[in-house]
Amino acid sequence: TSNMKLILIFSALFGASLCLETFVGHQVLRIKTKNEEEVKKLQLLESLEHLELDFWVNPSSPALPVDVRIPASNVQAVKAFLESCGIRYSILIEDLQVVLDKEKQDMAESQQRERSGNSFNYGTYHSLDSIYAELDHLASEYSNIVSKLQIGESYEKRPLYVLKFSTGGSNRPAIWLDAGIHSREWVTQASAIWIAKKIASDYGTDPSVTSLLNKMDVFLLTVSNPDGYVFTHTTNRMWRKTRSKNQGSLCVGVDPNRNWDAGFGGPGASSNPCSDSYRGPSANSEVEVKSVVNFIQNHGNIRAFLTLHSYSQLLMYPYGYKCTEPADYAELDALGKAAASSIRSLYDTAFTVGSICTTIYQASGGSIDWSYDNGIKYSFAFELRDTGRYGFVLPASQIIPTAEETWLGLKTIMEHVRDN
Amino acid sequence: QDIDGVGPKYHLELVLEDVLHKDSTVNCTAEVLYHLGNTTAPDVQFTIEGEVKNTDEADNMFYNRTKSLEKELVGENIPDSHGNVSPEMEPVHLLAWVASGYVIWQNSTENTNFQLAQIKRVKQVKRSDEHLEFDYTILLHEMVSQEIIPWQMTVLWHPQHGVQVTQDSRQPKHA
Numbered sequence: 001t002s003n004m005k006l007i008l009i010f011s012a013l014f015g016a017s018l019c020l021e022t023f024v025g026h027q028v029l030r031i032k033t034k035n036e037e038e039v040k041k042l043q044l045l046e047s048l049e050h051l052e053l054d055f056w057v058n059p060s061s062p063a064l065p066v067d068v069r070i071p072a073s074n075v076q077a078v079k080a081f082l083e084s085c086g087i088r089y090s091i092l093i094e095d096l097q098v099v100l101d102k103e104k105q106d107m108a109e110s111q112q113r114e115r116s117g118n119s120f121n122y123g124t125y126h127s128l129d130s131i132y133a134e135l136d137h138l139a140s141e142y143s144n145i146v147s148k149l150q151i152g153e154s155y156e157k158r159p160l161y162v163l164k165f166s167t168g169g170s171n172r173p174a175i176w177l178d179a180g181i182h183s184r185e186w187v188t189q190a191s192a193i194w195i196a197k198k199i200a201s202d203y204g205t206d207p208s209v210t211s212l213l214n215k216m217d218v219f220l221l222t223v224s225n226p227d228g229y230v231f232t233h234t235t236n237r238m239w240r241k242t243r244s245k246n247q248g249s250l251c252v253g254v255d256p257n258r259n260w261d262a263g264f265g266g267p268g269a270s271s272n273p274c275s276d277s278y279r280g281p282s283a284n285s286e287v288e289v290k291s292v293v294n295f296i297q298n299h300g301n302i303r304a305f306l307t308l309h310s311y312s313q314l315l316m317y318p319y320g321y322k323c324t325e326p327a328d329y330a331e332l333d334a335l336g337k338a339a340a341s342s343i344r345s346l347y348d349t350a351f352t353v354g355s356i357c358t359t360i361y362q363a364s365g366g367s368i369d370w371s372y373d374n375g376i377k378y379s380f381a382f383e384l385r386d387t388g389r390y391g392f393v394l395p396a397s398q399i400i401p402t403a404e405e406t407w408l409g410l411k412t413i414m415e416h417v418r419d420n
Numbered sequence: 421q422d423i424d425g426v427g428p429k430y431h432l433e434l435v436l437e438d439v440l441h442k443d444s445t446v447n448c449t450a451e452v453l454y455h456l457g458n459t460t461a462p463d464v465q466f467t468i469e470g471e472v473k474n475t476d477e478a479d480n481m482f483y484n485r486t487k488s489l490e491k492e493l494v495g496e497n498i499p500d501s502h503g504n505v506s507p508e509m510e511p512v513h514l515l516a517w518v519a520s521g522y523v524i525w526q527n528s529t530e531n532t533n534f535q536l537a538q539i540k541r542v543k544q545v546k547r548s549d550e551h552l553e554f555d556y557t558i559l560l561h562e563m564v565s566q567e568i569i570p571w572q573m574t575v576l577w578h579p580q581h582g583v584q585v586t587q588d589s590r591q592p593k594h595a
Contacts, residue, residue, distance in 0.1 A: 063485045125502050186501075237501045238537065238559060238568045255566070274593070276566040312563075361564050388535040389439060391561060395503030 023100060025072025028093035031082065033062045038087050042066055051078070067092060122194045122403070124396045125186050128158070128230050131193055131223060135161055142200040145213065151221070152291025155244040158226040160291050165199050165218040173301050175414055176376075178221040178292070179308040181256050181367070182240045183228025184392045187384050187402050188308040192222040194403035195410070208411060212418050216303070219295075225256055225288055238392065242286050246273035254280035257309075259289045262369035263321025268362040279365050289367075296371070304378035304417045305371035306410060311391050312360070312383040313351045315340050315409065318372040320356030321364035328377055329355075335416050336380065339409040346405040349385065356381065378417050382406065427454040428530060438473055446470040458529040479579040482511040486544065486552055493544040493554075512542055512554070515583065519575040520558055522585045533563035540570065551576045557591065569593065 033039050042059035045051070051074050056067040070078050082089050093099055120126075120134045139148040145165055152160045166172065179192035199218060202209040212218075223229055227243040241253030251274035258269035261283035265271075269279035284290045296302050317332040319325075326332065336353040343351050352359060356366065360383070368379040385394055385402045394402070421429045430452045438444035450466035486493060498513050499505045505513050516539050524534040537559040545553040553576050560569045570591035576584040 063481070063488065232501075237497075238561075240566060270565075276568065390499060390503050391535055391537050393499045393501060393503045393538060395499070398503070 023069075023096040025075070026069055026093075026096040027072075027075050027091060028056065028067060028069045028096060029078070029082075029089045030092045031059075031066040031068065031087060031089040033059065033066065033087065035062050038062065038085070041085055041087065045078070045081070053078070069096065120193075122190070122197065123400050125190055125399070126193075127233055128223060128226055131189065132159075132161065134193055135163060135196070135222065138163065138196055138200055142203075145203055146196075146200050151295045152287060154225070154227045154288055155242055155286070156227045158230070160221065160224070160226065160288065162295070163196055163220045163222070165203075165213055165220070167203075167213050169217075171299070171301050172215070172217045173303045174217040174219055174299065175304040175306065175417060176219050176221075176296065176302050176371075177306045177308070177410065178224045178367075180222065180229060181224040181288075181307065182309060183225045183232045184238050184240050185308075185310040185384075186232070186392065187310045187394045187399060189223050189229065190396075190399045191308060191384065191403035191406055192220060194400060195407050196220055196222065198403075198407055208415055212414055215418055216414075218414075219299075219302075221292065224292070227288075228253070240276050241278065242288055244280075244286060246278075247281070249273040251278075254278050254286050256286050256289050257367055258363065258365040259283060259286045260293075260365050260367050260370035262366060262373055263319075263364040266321050266364035268321065268364045277363075283365065292367075293370070296374075296376075302371075302376055304413065305368060305376045305380075306378075306413065307367055307381050308384060308406070309381060310384040310394065311386055311388065313349060313385060313387055314359055314381075314383040315343075315351045315353045316356045316359050316368075316381045316383070318355060318369045318379055320360075320362065320366040321369050323355075323357040323362060325355065326372060332378070332380075335378070335413060338416075339380075339412040342408040342412040343405045346408055347401055349405050351382075351409070378413060380413060382409070423453065425456075427456045429453045436468070441473060444473055446472060454530050461526040462528060464525065476579065478511070483552065483579050489544075492546055493542070495542045496540060498539040498542070513539065515554065515575060515577060516542070516556055516558060518583045519556070519573055519585050520560065520571075522583075523558075523571060523573055523588050524560065526588075527590075531564055535561045535563065537561040537568060545574075551578045551581070553577075567593070 031042060033042065039059045039062055046053060046055060046059065052071050054069040056069060057065065059066045079089070120137065135148055139146045145167055147164045147166070149162045149164055150159045151162050154160060177192070179188035199209060203213050204210055225242055228239050228241060231239045231243055241255050243253055245252060246254070255269070255277045258277055258279040264279065264283040270277045272278060280286055284293055296305070315336045317326065317336055333353065340351040340353050343349055356363060366381070368381045372379040384406055385398055421431070423429050432450045432452065434448050434450070436446050436448050447469040448466055450464060453463040455462065493512070495509050495512060498509050517536055520536040528534065539556060539558050541557040543555045545555055547553050553574065556573050556575060558571050558573065560571050562569060570593065571588060572591055573588040574586045576586055
């Protein structure tokens with residue numbers, strides 16, 4: 001009988017099994033049983049204590065997979081047994097010690113970060129308070145080049161914080177970067193804070209960032225719409241607009257990217273307060289928008305206006321409110337394509353390049369149309385990952401890869417701005 | 421191409437990629453005919469070159485597991501706010517994708533671009549026959565208007581009989 005076979009095979013190994021402290025060569029198998037008979041065979045296996053099998057999921061029913069850790073010396077024998085009985089399995093972990101070593105390393109690094117005061121996990125989504133705390137932390141850890149400014153307050157009186165990256169000078173030419181104007185686009189706020197860390201920590205070590213900050217300043221608004229962002233955490237994950245009250249309507253909020261003074265009131269925005277693309281009662285009616293407009297105009301020396309959205313994987317330049325080409329079409333298109341190429345170089349993520357109107361849809365009152373028509377030639381809007389599989393609810397595991405590739409695209413644009 | 425008296429017709433050549441097995445692709449050609457007035461769903465004809473992966477084993481596992489549940493399966497917010505889908509809910513998520521494809525097709529015009537944004541709620545409805553039945557409330561994201569539209573759909577499924585949407589209706593949006 002096969003039971004006899006089992007006992008014969010394994011008793012031969014009994015004498016050879018060692019008691020090891022480490023898990024070198026231990027494998028974790030996932031066994032998929034087809035019927036009760038196979039479950040019973042596994043339960044018999046479980047009873048052979050000298051095999052030192054460690055069932056992470058015990059055999060109980062044919063519907064559930066069985067996960068088991070097998071000491072290195074018994075791996076081949078257990079597999080041989082399973083195969084001879086026609087029981088299907090797959091290898092979940094090839095070498096458990098490798099996994100454990102990596103985990104130890106990760107924890108040490110994490111502890112190192114905690115000791116240096118930074119335990120912010122860039123690979124997960126954070127509350128507004130947590131992001132704001134990290135802004136303070138970055139401004140303090142990199143105080144030689146990073147400072148935090150408040151450019152205004154949201155409708156519900158939350159501060160609008162911008163990080164300024166500067167190595168000095170007075171009113172140097174600068175690059176503007178914002179994220180989260182549409183609150184449900186969580187990967188943008190998450191990427192922005194990663195990018196903040198990246199810029200700060202790369203100064204002095206990365207030649208490109210170093211030469212950029214030696215000539216220009218960078219202003220980064222990580223959460224452009226804090227009221228909306230909080231609302232996506234507390235009440236409605238899919239909220240897009242601001243949270244301003246609309247006179248004469250029960251519906252709340254204005255689409256902040258239809259509220260800029262660029263083709264305002266034209267096609268591609270709604271006049272209905274209940275719509276997710278409601279333009280608002282007038283251009284700049286939203287304090288979140290007006291605060292940025294004031295900042296940019298008062299600064300007077302902004303050379304690039306870059307804004308992050310999700311999703312669709314697009315890299316766009318003006319115009320959205322009309323379908324005619326901007327005067328700098330050729331340069332913007334070439335630069336856009338170069339940036340998309342940089343993005344693709346990392347994880348093969350493909351971005352489509354073009355004007356807003358021809359690439360996505362006609363949309364009036366958009367921020368990069370305003371910035372372009374106000375003399376900021378290098379105006380680009382990014383739509384980050386993905387293309388619809390998860391859409392707004394992009395898994396946190398994709399935050400850092402998204403931030404990394406987006407940063408390469410931004411860098412390409414910034415380098416061009418620096419050199420022109 | 422505009423067909424006089426009927427509507428615009430599009431010829432498409434595309435590559436389909438298996439979301440679960442990224443290296444598995446098939447070529448597809450399709451013709452989509454929109455009807456003037458947008459009151460009927462567009463006509464779609466397509467041909468596929470090559471074979472789609474066989475999913476019998478996974479289908480049967482999900483079918484058997486669900487049929488044998490004592491309490492009806494329920495779920496909400498799939499994926500959750502952070503993009504997570506638990507392994508037990510993954511088949512329910514995939515089923516919603518297929519079924520929402522039907523709803524999207526029935527409601528598409530040249531000026532819409534729908535994606536399934538999230539499953540708000542799902543509840544299994546026990547049946548005495550062999551089919552599995554699920555009552556879904558899904559959120560559809562319409563790209564052009566940027567609206568999130570709640571939609572109810574009743575989905576029937578069986579490993580050999582495929583997916584059927586027996587009922588569906590657009591739901592009112594909350595203010």
